[in-house]
Amino acid sequence: MSRKEKKTLAPFIHTEKNAPYIYLTLIAAMVPCAIYGAFYYGLRAIVLILFCMVTFTLSDIIFTKIAGRGGRGEYFDLSSAASGLMLALVLPPDTSLIAALAAVLFGSIVTKQIFGGPGSNLVNPAAAGRLFVSLVMPSSLLGYAEGGTEGWFMLRTLIFGSKGGEFHDYTNCSFPELITGNFPGMIGAACATCVLLGGFFLVMRGSIRTYAPIAYLVTLTVFFPLSNVLERGKGFGYEGYVAFMLASGVVFVAVFMLGDLTTMPSRFSAGFFAGMVCAILTLVLRAFLRPDTALFAPVLSVNFMSFVLDFLMKTLSRRNLRSREVDVR
Amino acid sequence: MMTRSQIKVFVTEALLLAVLSAILIVSGFLWSNDRADRRLQREYKQKFGSVLPAESYTPLTGKVLYDFPEINSVYRGYDKDGTPIGYVFDMTVQLPSDKNTKMDFRIGIDYETSRVTGIMCEDPKADRRLKYIESTLKGKQIPIAFRRADTTVSDDETYAPVEGLNDGIYYAQRLIDDRSKFVDYVEMEIRGGRITRVNWDAFNLDMTTEDRSYASLSGAYEISGLDWAVQSYNICHALLKLQDPDRLAMKSDGTTSIIDGVTCSIQCFVDLSKECINNSRAGYTKDKYLSAITRIYTETMGTSPDADGVRNKAGYIAFSFEKTPEVYTIYDETGAARGYKTVREIEAELNGKKLKSLTPTPTPPPEDTPDSKNEKRNPEGGAEDGYVKGSGEDELTLSESIDDLPMSEVVTYIYPPSDSYTEARLAIRAFNTGYKFLKAYLNWRV
Numbered sequence: 001m002s003r004k005e006k007k008t009l010a011p012f013i014h015t016e017k018n019a020p021y022i023y024l025t026l027i028a029a030m031v032p033c034a035i036y037g038a039f040y041y042g043l044r045a046i047v048l049i050l051f052c053m054v055t056f057t058l059s060d061i062i063f064t065k066i067a068g069r070g071g072r073g074e075y076f077d078l079s080s081a082a083s084g085l086m087l088a089l090v091l092p093p094d095t096s097l098i099a100a101l102a103a104v105l106f107g108s109i110v111t112k113q114i115f116g117g118p119g120s121n122l123v124n125p126a127a128a129g130r131l132f133v134s135l136v137m138p139s140s141l142l143g144y145a146e147g148g149t150e151g152w153f154m155l156r157t158l159i160f161g162s163k164g165g166e167f168h169d170y171t172n173c174s175f176p177e178l179i180t181g182n183f184p185g186m187i188g189a190a191c192a193t194c195v196l197l198g199g200f201f202l203v204m205r206g207s208i209r210t211y212a213p214i215a216y217l218v219t220l221t222v223f224f225p226l227s228n229v230l231e232r233g234k235g236f237g238y239e240g241y242v243a244f245m246l247a248s249g250v251v252f253v254a255v256f257m258l259g260d261l262t263t264m265p266s267r268f269s270a271g272f273f274a275g276m277v278c279a280i281l282t283l284v285l286r287a288f289l290r291p292d293t294a295l296f297a298p299v300l301s302v303n304f305m306s307f308v309l310d311f312l313m314k315t316l317s318r319r320n321l322r323s324r325e326v327d328v329r
Numbered sequence: 330m331m332t333r334s335q336i337k338v339f340v341t342e343a344l345l346l347a348v349l350s351a352i353l354i355v356s357g358f359l360w361s362n363d364r365a366d367r368r369l370q371r372e373y374k375q376k377f378g379s380v381l382p383a384e385s386y387t388p389l390t391g392k393v394l395y396d397f398p399e400i401n402s403v404y405r406g407y408d409k410d411g412t413p414i415g416y417v418f419d420m421t422v423q424l425p426s427d428k429n430t431k432m433d434f435r436i437g438i439d440y441e442t443s444r445v446t447g448i449m450c451e452d453p454k455a456d457r458r459l460k461y462i463e464s465t466l467k468g469k470q471i472p473i474a475f476r477r478a479d480t481t482v483s484d485d486e487t488y489a490p491v492e493g494l495n496d497g498i499y500y501a502q503r504l505i506d507d508r509s510k511f512v513d514y515v516e517m518e519i520r521g522g523r524i525t526r527v528n529w530d531a532f533n534l535d536m537t538t539e540d541r542s543y544a545s546l547s548g549a550y551e552i553s554g555l556d557w558a559v560q561s562y563n564i565c566h567a568l569l570k571l572q573d574p575d576r577l578a579m580k581s582d583g584t585t586s587i588i589d590g591v592t593c594s595i596q597c598f599v600d601l602s603k604e605c606i607n608n609s610r611a612g613y614t615k616d617k618y619l620s621a622i623t624r625i626y627t628e629t630m631g632t633s634p635d636a637d638g639v640r641n642k643a644g645y646i647a648f649s650f651e652k653t654p655e656v657y658t659i660y661d662e663t664g665a666a667r668g669y670k671t672v673r674e675i676e677a678e679l680n681g682k683k684l685k686s687l688t689p690t691p692t693p694p695p696e697d698t699p700d701s702k703n704e705k706r707n708p709e710g711g712a713e714d715g716y717v718k719g720s721g722e723d724e725l726t727l728s729e730s731i732d733d734l735p736m737s738e739v740v741t742y743i744y745p746p747s748d749s750y751t752e753a754r755l756a757i758r759a760f761n762t763g764y765k766f767l768k769a770y771l772n773w774r775v
Binding site for chain 2: 028151172182
C-alpha cells in the first residue's frame with residue numbers, strides 16, 4: 001500500500017450504530033442534565049460544561065498529534081465531547097476552571113490517550129478524571145451550592161473556586177426536592193428525573209447495555225440496610241434510602257457510566273456481576289470515604305475488571321465445548 | 330451511516346427530549362422551591378441559631394470574601410420584619426504561631442453595635458471549654474485582645490474610670506483638617522483619676538473664622554439634627570458620665586444611638602479622647618503636647634509656626650499636615666497606610682526613639698524578665714496575643730498589634746483563661762478576623 005493511499009474504515013462494517021452515532025446519542029441523553037445544571041446554577045455551570053467539552057476535545061486532538069497517531073477526523077466521533085460533558089455534569093457547580101482542567105487532562109491523557117485513544121480506554125475517562133481531582137485536590141470539589149436564581153450570573157467561583165464547604169445531608173430534603181434536584185448537588189447528576197429521562201432515550205436508541213445498571217440499582221436497593229449499619233451505626237433498615245437513591249448520584253452512575261459500551265463488560269452475566277460488585281463496593285466505601293470518592297471509585301474498579309470478567313464468562317460458557325471456535329452465542 | 334430520514338428522526342427526538350426536560354425542570358423548580366427555601370432556613374436556624382437567633386439568614390457573597398481564607402462563609406441574619414440584626418461567620422481559624430492548631434468556629438456579631446452575640450465550636454469538647462469565653466465576650470464589642478493579668482479592671486463596667494490616669498489637663502488635635510478647614514481638638518481634665526472636664530471643638534485654618542461651636546450657633550456651620558455645639562456638649566457630657574470613650578457604643582458608621590440628640594459622627598471625638606487618655610496615662614500634658622506639635626511643625630516646614638503665623642489666639646497650631654502625610658501616617662512593609670501616628674509618637678520618633686508601631690517588624694520573643702513570666706504561661710507569648718503592656722511613655726498601646734489589627738482599634742480586653750488558653754486565643758482571632766472582614770466588606774472607617 002502506497003503512503004498516499006487513503007485509510008478508511010473497514011468496508012465490511014455496515015451499521016447505523018457507529019461510534020459517532022452512539023456518542024451523539026449519549027450527548028443527547030445528557031442534554032436534560034445539562035439543562036438542569038444551566039437552570040439551577042446559571043452561567044458558571046454553562047461555562048464549566050462548555051469548558052470541559054472543548055478542552056477534552058482539544059486535549060485529545062493535541063495529544064494524538066504529539067503521539068503521531070490518529071488519522072484525520074478521528075475525533076469527529078464525539079467521544080471527547082461526550083466525556084467532557086459527562087465530566088462537567090459530575091462536578092460541583094462552584095468548581096474552579098483549574099480543577100476542571102486537571103480532571104479533563106487526567107481523563108483525556110492518562111486514561112484515554114495512553115491506552116490508545118477512543119474505544120481503547122480501560123476505564124471511563126469522566127469517572128477517572130473526577131476521582132483524580134477528588135483525591136489530589138479534595139478541597140476544590142466542595143462547592144456544592146444551593147441552586148436558584150440568586151447566583152445565576154456569578155462567575156467568580158470559576159476563578160477562585162469554592163470557599164470550602166461540606167457534603168449536604170440529603171435526608172433533610174423532601175421528596176419533591178429530591179425528585180426535582182432542588183438541593184445542593186453536582187451540576188447534572190443531582191436531578192434523578194433528568195437522568196432517567198436521558199436513560200430512557202438511550203434505551204430507546206439502543207445505545208446502552210442495561211444489565212449492569214439494573215444489577216447496580218437492584219443491588220443497591222437490596223443491600224442498602226447494610227450501608228446504614230456500616231455508615232451510621234443505625235439499625236438494619238431503609239431509613240434514608242429514597243434520599244440516597246435520588247440524591248447521591250447513583251442513578252447518573254448507573255445510566256451513563258455503567259451503561260457504557262466501551263468500558264463495561266459486553267456479556268450479560270459479566271455485566272450483571274460487574275453491576276453487583278460496583279453496588280456493593282459503593283455501599284461499603286460510603287462508610288469510609290468521601291461520598292464522591294465512594295461513588296466513582298467502584299466504577300473504575302469494575303471498569304478495570306470488565307475485560308477479565310468478559311473473558312472469564314466466555315470461558316465458563318464454553319467449558320463443555322471441545323471446539324476452539326469462537327463462541328457466537 | 331445514518332440516512333437523512335434517520336437523522337431527522339434523531340434530531341426530532343433529541344429536541345423533544347430537551348423541550349420535555351426543560352418543562353420538567355422549570356415546573357419541578359416551581360413545585361419544590363418553597364420547600365427548598367423552608368428547608369434551607371431550617372438548616373440555617375439549626376446551625377446558626379445558637380450564635381445569632383434570627384428569623385432568616387442569607388449568605389453573603391463578594392470578592393472580599395476571598396481575601397480572608399479563614400472565613401468559609403458569612404451570613405446576614407434578619408428579624409421577622411426583614412431588618413438585619415447581625416452576621417454569622419463560619420470559619421476555620423488557626424493559631425498564627427502554629428498552623429497545625431486549627432478550630433472550626435461559628436460566631437455571631439450584632440449588626441448595629443458589632444457586639445458579640447454568640448460563639449460555638451464544631452468540636453464538642455472545645456465547645457464546652459469555650460463557655461467561659463462566650464460568657465465573657467457576649468455583649469462585648471469587637472475587636473478583642475487579652476489583658477495582662479496584672480492590670481486591674483473593674484468587672485462591672487458602670488462608669489468606672491479608665492485606669493492609670495494621671496491628673497492634669499490633656500489635649501489632642503487632628504493633624505489634618507476636615508472639608509470645612511476645621512481642625513478638631515479635644516481637651517480633657519483629669520482629677521482624682523477620673524475625667525472631670527471634656528471639651529470637643531474645632532478651630533479653623535482661617536483664623537478669621539470663629540471656632541466650630543460658635544459657627545454652629547451663629548448658623549455659619551450647619552449639620553443635620555441639633556446644632557453641632559449642642560451635640561458636642563451632649564457627647565462630652567456623656568463621656569463625663571461613662572468615663573470611657575469605648576462605652577459610647579460608636580457604631581460602624583461612626584455614630585452612636587445611646588446618647589440623645591447626638592446624630593453626628595463621633596469618630597473624631599472618640600479617637601481624640603482615646604489619645605488624651607493615653608497621654609494622661611503617660612503624663613503627657615497639654616503643654617508638652619503643644620510644644621511637641623510646635624516642634625513637629627518646625628522640623629517639617631523648616632520655620633517656626635509663629636513666623637508663619639499659624640498659631641491662633643488660643644495658642645494652638647492652626648495648620649493641616651495633609652500635604653506631608655509621611656509625618657503622621659504609619660505604613661506597613663508594602664507601603665500601604667496602616668494608621669495614623671499620634672503627636673506623642675511623632676515626637677518620640679524625632680527624639681530617635683523608634684517605636685515598634687512606627688516600624689512594623691515581627692515581635693521579638695519575650696525576654697526572660699520577671700515581667701515576662703506571665704506571658705510565658707501561654708505557648709504564644711509576645712504581641713500577637715494582644716497583651717497590653719504597661720503604661721510607660723515608651724510602651725504605648727499602639728506599639729503592638731493583634732491579628733494584624735493595631736491595638737488602637739481594639740475595643741474589648743479580656744483576661745486569658747488559664748485552662749483553655751488556645752481555644753480562647755483562637756476564638757479571639759475568629760472575632761478579629763470577622764471584624765476585619767466587616768471593615769472591608771462594609772467599608773468601615775476606623
